[in-house]
Amino acid sequence: MAFDAVIAALTALLGDRLSRSAGDLAQHGASETWYPATPPEAVAFPETTAEVAEILRLCHAAGCPVVGWGAGTSLEANALATEGGITVDFARMNRVLEVDAENRLVVVQPGLTRIALNTELRATGLFFPVDPGADASLGGMAATRASGTTTVRYGSMRDNVAALEVVLADGRVIRTGSRAAKSAAGYDLTALMIGSEGTLGLITELTLRLHGQPEAITAGICAFDTLEAAVDCVQITIQMGIPMARIEFVDAEVARVFNATSGAGMPEKPHLLIEFNGSERGVAEDAARFAEVVTEMGGAEFTWASTTEDRNRLWKMRHGAYTACLAARPGSTAVVTDVCVPIAHLAAVVAETRADIDAERLIGPILGHVGDGNFHAILMVNREDQGELARAKALAGRMAERALAYRGTITGEHGIGLGKRGYMAREHGEGWQVMGQLKAALDPKNILNPGKVVPDQEPIL
Template identity: 70%
Template sequence: MTQDAFWSELEALFGPRMSRRQSDRALHGQNETWFDEAPPEVVVWPETTEEVSDLMKLCTAHRVPVTPWGAGTSLEGHALAVQGGVTVDFARMNEVLEIRAEDRLVRVQPGLTREELNVELRASGLMFTVDPGANATLGGMAATRASGTTTVRYGSMRANVAALEVVLADGRVIRTGSGAAKSASGYDLTALMLGSEGTLGLITELTLRLHGQPEAISSAVCAFDSLEAAVETVQMVIQMGIPMARIEFVDAEIARMFNAMNGTAMPEKPHLLIEFHGTPESVAQDSARFGEVVAEMGGADFQWATTTEERTRLWKMRHGAYSSCLAWRPGCMGLVTDVCVPISRLAEAVERGREIIAAAGLDGPILGHVGDGNFHAILLLDRENPEELARAKQVGHELAEMALAMGGTITGEHGIGLGKRYMMAEEHGEAWAVMGTIKAALDPLGLLNPGKLVPQPGETA
């Protein structure tokens, strides 16, 4: 990318909101885990959809790769500019455009984070429910089809995005979906863009579905003697139709780390963390029924978090599990796995996962969204030990193979990015080639987030 015309046109378009400084490029070449740094050649900060459209027209004319950037919290190298080019940082497109309380909808720009949105919604009596843990941008969450702690009740981004505005590779601006509750009109292009990881277009606006803020909330934590007992408890609760808002699992290792990092006194056993939403009466009833199941399954040290402060501490601790694990082994880095299996196989999968990690001789505490069969292992590695990294990658591979053998998927929420692209053919077969055909139709030059998710030209399943 040396064309003088390109640089002059780019500078004319963005002025001081364009940077080729080494510090800005390096910042946008970093990632949360083990991938090599991959800085772009230039970073731009658009403020309008029109600017994004003009950028794509310019980059298409000059054959320049484009990589979108949200908060940089993804764990599979999604936002790395592996072919250089332009990184588009959406930090300046971070406005709430419209709250439609009667329809329980909100229009937002992609650079707004989920926490910022919920602050804006406080007075409306509504809330946005998808909670991946990190304070990710909503555009990034849509691009990776994010889910998280509340998926068991409220669904993932797939269930909570009503419409999108997207800039395609050639600069065309399209709108997908609508504000209606349902539609039978044409292909579902909104669903196509969700999880596309920036390979089909750049999201410049989202219409999101909202939920009413619950009148009452109750949270609890309880310990179990075994992984199996904890998972079987969740299975029984789901079968009974008890409506959980969150249900999370942490193993004994993470309970021990929580105690060390947060000053808690949790038994060093597997734990469930649960939350109920509803009216005071329904929450009390659901909590009582859940307590009965826990007692039947041998759960102990049952503690309710009855105040807002206690609940906040509980979920802050859960969201801080990754940083607690890193602090447990100072100077280490984390390779975070992510697989999802049918919930009937979850106990078996977690136990097998522990065996795989132990056989590799690694520290790898396990936690996950037990209500939907999604779990993670946080593999703690010496940054200077390539052999340890190789073992961790092999563990991640074996866990993904196990998930497929159990009828599951190689990722439940982290997405594909760079890290798991090599397994897409194994999971999807010829369907992966179809994804490549769709990519080629919308981005024939392969400029949008190249090297991610889909087959490269000439690559087959």
């Protein structure tokens, strides 16, 4: 089937929900970071699993590339249609299908965002905890195995997805997982799909694990004189078993940006931002113990944000760090990269990265989810300066190599997409080839998000 025939068939299926308008193509070809625009040839807006299955059946017959699209917040070109074809946008599949409060589960469509889900859940006493910062779609979060500020307490998408409905490359619909707390029944296909970045199938339904809304929440912020002291404070806190809900790190450059864009009034030093959830008594005790650790590590006096408004302001500022950094250097873009290392090596890796950024004379704020050893560098570059971009990309590569040298991973959160694909063999060895074999078994024509995550493969026509 020729591409024109695919377009005709999809138009018959979807009507005006198959778009070839310049605006829709441009929107779905843009990246949050430095990657050049790569628009698809058409954008499909399905409303049902049956429509997604028919889209894939038609595209599979024609060998037409298909890329899934959630909220478009990925940072490694994960959802760009680099080989053209069809982008499947799940914006219209955005409903809560069932709340199973007794089992602390919820069934949702993939286009629903995490904020919309928690708004829907407010009256139940339950919430969904995974918080990557952006108001990402839940399908996209599963596809990239997202984590974020709350991972240290509640885990990542890997820990909070119980079951999936997935449409495979040829249009077959499968269900993975169950509502049971555990299973020993065969291969874990749910785990296989989580983090596959749309290269193995398109997620059309998720069953998610929920948690009880805490009785009390308190958050705060404190400054440290050095990067090492702040990160060491996190390590000691974890070793003491103090149950943090969030513990975030920002360096002096980020503090300067917050002061300029939010009027934060922060000392231009490294800071920790922390939150505790639990009972009134438990939260008070945990906060007091943490304050003692901060004092022992030479941190400044802790500033607590106990009201909902103050907490929201604190985390809104943290989540807006990337856009704030871009605003601080008008006209710039960024190579945004992350690595994750064992917590015992975190201070050393952060310090080495800071020294590397300074030696390259780049503007590179560092921040991250230090409670699980994951941190980010926002390497600011002038869009017109190819030399600066090349230096930033080379530095990001050294960060990946450094993480592997400390037995960590090249990404704890952003995923592979295009940006990290070149380091997969180094991290996984022959395991990367096995990933490619799994891809070939499920998608022999290589139509699902081609050119991402796995080694290059020749399609079986």
